[in-house]
Amino acid sequence: MRYLPLAPSEDRALLDVIGVDRAEDLLKSIPEALRLNRGLELPPHASELDVLRTMEGLAGANRPFRSRFLGAGAYSHYIPAAVDHLASRQEWFTSYTPYQPEISQGTLQAIFEYQTMICDLTGLEVTNASMYDGATAAAEAALMGLRLNRHRGTVLASEGLHPHTLEVIRTFLAPREGLALVEVSLKDGLTDPEDLRAKLSEDVACVLVGYPNFLGCVEDLQALAEPIHAAGALLVSVTQEALAFGWLEAPGHVGADLAAGEAMSFGNRTSFGGPFLGFLAARDSGKREMPGRLIGQTHDADGRPGCVLTLASREQHIRRERATSNICSNQALIALRANIFLQLAGPEGLRGLAEQNAAKAQYLREKLLDSGCFEPLWEAPFFNEFALRCQGDVEALQHACREAGFQPGLDLGPYGWDGAVLWCATELNTREDMDRLAEVLGALPC
Amino acid sequence: MLNRNREPLIFESSVVGKVGMDLPHLDVPEARDTRPEHLRRGPFQALPSVSEVEVIRHFTRLSHDNYGVDDGIYPLGSCTMKHNPRLNERVASLPAFAESHPLSAQEDVQGNLAALFMLQEWLKEITGLAAVTLQPSAGASGELTGVMLIRAHHVAQGASRRVILTPDSAHGTNPATAAMAGYEVVEVPSAPDGTISFEDVVDHTGKHHPGLISLVETLGAEIAGAMITNPNTLGVFEHRIQEVADLLHGIGALLYMDGANMNALVGVARPGDFGVDVMHLNLHKTFSTPHGGGGPGAGPVACTAQLEPFLPRPVVVRDGSGYRMDWDRRQSIGKVHGFFGNFGIAIRALTYCLSHGGDGLRAATLRAIVNANYLRRRLEGTYHLPIQSPTLHEVVFNDALLSSAGVHTLDVAKGLIDRGFHPPTIYFPLIVPGALMIEPTESESKAELDAFVAALEDIARQAQSDPEALHRAPVRAPLRRMDETTAARKPVLRWTGFRPQ
Numbered sequence: 008m009r010y011l012p013l014a015p016s017e018d019r020a021l022l023d024v025i026g027v028d029r030a031e032d033l034l035k036s037i038p039e040a041l042r043l044n045r046g047l048e049l050p051p052h053a054s055e056l057d058v059l060r061t062m063e064g065l066a067g068a069n070r071p072f073r074s075r076f077l078g079a080g081a082y083s084h085y086i087p088a089a090v091d092h093l094a095s096r097q098e099w100f101t102s103y104t105p106y107q108p109e110i111s112q113g114t115l116q117a118i119f120e121y122q123t124m125i126c127d128l129t130g131l132e133v134t135n136a137s138m139y140d141g142a143t144a145a146a147e148a149a150l151m152g153l154r155l156n157r158h159r160g161t162v163l164a165s166e167g168l169h170p171h172t173l174e175v176i177r178t179f180l181a182p183r184e185g186l187a188l189v190e191v192s193l194k195d196g197l198t199d200p201e202d203l204r205a206k207l208s209e210d211v212a213c214v215l216v217g218y219p220n221f222l223g224c225v226e227d228l229q230a231l232a233e234p235i236h237a238a239g240a241l242l243v244s245v246t247q248e249a250l251a252f253g254w255l256e257a258p259g260h261v262g263a264d265l266a267a268g269e270a271m272s273f274g275n276r277t278s279f280g281g282p283f284l285g286f287l288a289a290r291d292s293g294k295r296e297m298p299g300r301l302i303g304q305t306h307d308a309d310g311r312p313g314c315v316l317t318l319a320s321r322e323q324h325i326r327r328e329r330a331t332s333n334i335c336s337n338q339a340l341i342a343l344r345a346n347i348f349l350q351l352a353g354p355e356g357l358r359g360l361a362e363q364n365a366a367k368a369q370y371l372r373e374k375l376l377d378s379g380c381f382e383p384l385w386e387a388p389f390f391n392e393f394a395l396r397c398q399g400d401v402e403a404l405q406h407a408c409r410e411a412g413f414q415p416g417l418d419l420g421p422y423g424w425d426g427a428v429l430w431c432a433t434e435l436n437t438r439e440d441m442d443r444l445a446e447v448l449g450a451l452p453c
Numbered sequence: 454m455l456n457r458n459r460e461p462l463i464f465e466s467s468v469v470g471k472v473g474m475d476l477p478h479l480d481v482p483e484a485r486d487t488r489p490e491h492l493r494r495g496p497f498q499a500l501p502s503v504s505e506v507e508v509i510r511h512f513t514r515l516s517h518d519n520y521g522v523d524d525g526i527y528p529l530g531s532c533t534m535k536h537n538p539r540l541n542e543r544v545a546s547l548p549a550f551a552e553s554h555p556l557s558a559q560e561d562v563q564g565n566l567a568a569l570f571m572l573q574e575w576l577k578e579i580t581g582l583a584a585v586t587l588q589p590s591a592g593a594s595g596e597l598t599g600v601m602l603i604r605a606h607h608v609a610q611g612a613s614r615r616v617i618l619t620p621d622s623a624h625g626t627n628p629a630t631a632a633m634a635g636y637e638v639v640e641v642p643s644a645p646d647g648t649i650s651f652e653d654v655v656d657h658t659g660k661h662h663p664g665l666i667s668l669v670e671t672l673g674a675e676i677a678g679a680m681i682t683n684p685n686t687l688g689v690f691e692h693r694i695q696e697v698a699d700l701l702h703g704i705g706a707l708l709y710m711d712g713a714n715m716n717a718l719v720g721v722a723r724p725g726d727f728g729v730d731v732m733h734l735n736l737h738k739t740f741s742t743p744h745g746g747g748g749p750g751a752g753p754v755a756c757t758a759q760l761e762p763f764l765p766r767p768v769v770v771r772d773g774s775g776y777r778m779d780w781d782r783r784q785s786i787g788k789v790h791g792f793f794g795n796f797g798i799a800i801r802a803l804t805y806c807l808s809h810g811g812d813g814l815r816a817a818t819l820r821a822i823v824n825a826n827y828l829r830r831r832l833e834g835t836y837h838l839p840i841q842s843p844t845l846h847e848v849v850f851n852d853a854l855l856s857s858a859g860v861h862t863l864d865v866a867k868g869l870i871d872r873g874f875h876p877p878t879i880y881f882p883l884i885v886p887g888a889l890m891i892e893p894t895e896s897e898s899k900a901e902l903d904a905f906v907a908a909l910e911d912i913a914r915q916a917q918s919d920p921e922a923l924h925r926a927p928v929r930a931p932l933r934r935m936d937e938t939t940a941a942r943k944p945v946l947r948w949t950g951f952r953p954q
């Protein structure tokens with residue numbers, strides 16, 4: 008077995024020092040009746056080439072597409088070569104959590120820089136080293152909102168959050184007695200201010216709103232913040248496409264007290280939904296209620312600057328059942344990729360790329376409307392995603408797209424918007440592909 | 454590789470006008486500005502303007518300040534820092550996997566579903582349990598999922614129970630998880646042999662701690678379950694685990710096993726065979742997926758058929774000749790991840806499984822146990838072994854033999870850094886004062902183990918001859934000891950050197 012440094016003579020030497028005949032003798036502390044007295048019923052070990060063939064066989068059973076128009080929480084973007092190259096250095100990907108700061112300054116400083124940029128993007132002052140993904144980040148944000156507004160027990164969540172995110176929040180809140188999760192309905196693709204006002208009360212700790220929301224619509228956070236703050240509640244923005252921060256004002260500058268979301272778009276692949284990158288940012292006053300790891304700057308015994316894990320008294324290894332969260336391992340390597348991506352992009356690149364995404368989505372929307380297959384659902388502003396009502400049979404339309412090599416937008420029927428399709432365009436979708444897609448759809452009997 | 458100086462923060466290299474990414478040619482008209490005025494993105498304050506060369510050098514230089522598994526033994530107890538096979542990385546980056554979309558039509562991702570299903574089957578055979586979900590993102594996420602399954606089970610029985618038992622040797626995520634799942638945590642003391650105590654324990658301060666039997670008697674139907682790590686955080690197999698399960702089952706409670714230490718059991722013993730109802734595995738420990746400087750990992754949960762209906766949605770099932778995501782699970786606890794968990798990590802773990810095969814998995818377990826026992830035998834006497842029980846894949850020493858010279862666990866750790874080694878886990882488990890928790894894994898050769906022993910012996914000698922040198926350590930690392938007190942007292946959690954706009 009190529010991964011094990013096994014050699015009979017050395018094995019003997021090890022066992023002789025220990026003073027046993029066979030390795031199995033070291034299992035005696037496991038009661039005999041509890042030991043597995045047979046081999047695992049699994050195939051035997053295999054060479055690299057054989058395993059690669061098996062796995063390539065599986066990969067080959069996935070359908071390739073020439074262009075994808077599907078977003079809905081997982082976005083295909085171009086990944087600069089430097090991201091893959093740097094992130095595959097063993098110093099980054101094989102190391103552990105930086106518990107020994109003197110030999111982990113690479114990881115620590117990288118996270119410090121990442122924290123700085125997430126704060127910049129969100130317009131807030133504190134963020135952690137990462138959360139599992141956007142959905143769990145939103146759920147942790149709801150719990151953090153409850154801690155920051157300690158005597159309140161209701162969380163309001165806009166129906167415009169990603170349905171999976173809503174389900175994760177529901178799952179996280181369910182076991183907590185005395186807590187309520189109430190949904191605020193949508194009107195014309197946006198959180199309904201009337202319904203929001205009706206549901207705000209002195210028990211509401213925080214309100215979660217998509218920015219942009221699941222349907223791609225850009226919520227006016229500033230307008231929503233007014234009644235929310237007047238009711239003493241916190242506004243939590245939830246962003247499922249972080250590239251939008253190159254197009255839209257930072258949530259912290261337009262009323263959000265907490266910003267959660269998904270940042271996989273920065274240098275990561277869709278990878279069937281994970282590993283992704285959850286972020287959660289807050290104002291400085293909230294730092295002691297933050298879940299997860301925080302990196303802070305300090306100096307060493309010689310006064311040289313460096314970074315360490317800090318404010319650990321919030322965390323499970325110190326505070327145990329009173330910790331702000333149980334999170335331990337996070338998504339560090341995915342955050343590193345986002346970090347490299349953001350440094351390459353810089354302010355110009357991020358803004359420019361976001362503008363290109365907006366341009367592509369606007370072009371695609373016009374093309375799709377021109378194809379005669381769709382009609383608008385609402386006129387809310389959007390970033391790189393938008394929903395349209397399909398005039399014909401959504402299933403037939405999706406089939407035609409896939410046959411033509413295009414991954415179609417999301418059928419919103421199962422999510423409660425019958426006949427609607429959620430389309431996404433990014434810098435990866437060429438004009439040629441979008442024209443061709445419109446042609447394919449135009450030929451359908453809509 | 455030596456750095457000239459400490460690498461500055463990238464923000465300090467930023468000069469307006471430099472770019473590290475050229476935008477692609479825009480083949481459609483420029484975007485119309487549809488945003489309300491106040492929602493237009495304002496200026497960035499920190500994002501740096503730097504070229505690609507500078508970014509590559511920045512991350513390359515920073516990487517030189519890290520220690521990785523490829524540098525040598527990384528003996529963090531409880532963390533299972535084993536070799537990360539490169540084949541796993543190659544397979545996970547196959548475009549058909551890496552570029553697949555989680556909301557694809559199911560017939561378009563049959564390869565993904567088959568891979569997930571296959572991994573589930575392997576984990577079922579390895580754990581001896583009936584069902585597996587791959588959705589949890591890490592160990593702690595698996596724990597939360599598992600404890601929620603326990604809660605769902607009790608709710609379905611019409612019972613409300615309020616307590617989860619955890620041993621005092623438990624990892625912090627166990628009590629934190631129980632609290633997140635709405636439970637009160639009651640601690641069970643450890644017996645002198647390091648395993649969970651059935652009898653009451655009086656500690657050195659004279660304080661009385663009810664043991665498992667008393668707790669089961671007094672709390673009875675208030676107990677929802679217990680979370681037990683096996684082998685425990687001392688590396689000791691909980692030899693009475695079956696009795697623990699029977700006691701719990703007798704009062705209608707369930708047994709959760711923290712499987713962080715499964716590297717001691719794979720192919721050797723199966724939790725499903727000793728009464729465990731639900732457990733998690735850490736793919737980033739036992740199944741060789743890289744730790745990435747802190748993540749991502751994956752924490753699949755395995756459970757009995759009784760708990761299966763409550764698993765997070767969706768569940769991957771085989772349907773005739775194909776595979777499908779079953780969303781129609783009325784008793785499901787819901788979702789614990791936005792999609793299906795860390796798929797890319799599952800692919801790596803499956804690749805690891807196929808490479809090892811059933812025989813290789815068992816061989817790896819045995820070698821991990823041999824390596825740990827070799828270190829134990831070589832270091833016993835030089836370092837104090839507070840618990841004498843036989844150990845499996847890891848061993849916990851402490852600083853009792855050095856403290857008369859004024860040398861403590863932290864000094865030993867920093868002394869190892871100066872000798873080119875990553876230190877073991879320190880000050881955990883909490884029940885061993887000054888713990889040095891060593892887990893070599895199966896990846897280490899005899900030569901590497903011997904070099905590590907020699908370094909620890911050298912430190913023990915220096916503790917007597919020149920303890921001050923150890924207090925000063927490390928002196929050969931990129932930085933000396935860090936001022937963590939100032940970091941916590943005056944937290945600086947981001948760079949704020951930007952010019953006000």
Ligand SMILES: Cc1ncc(COP(=O)(O)O)c(C=O)c1O
Pocket residue numbers: 334335336531532591592593594624626627682686711713714735750752
């Ligand atoms: C015994 C034990 N339980 C649970 C965990 C938590 O696992 P994770 O970091 O993957 O959340 C760890 C990780 O160090 C552990 O050692």
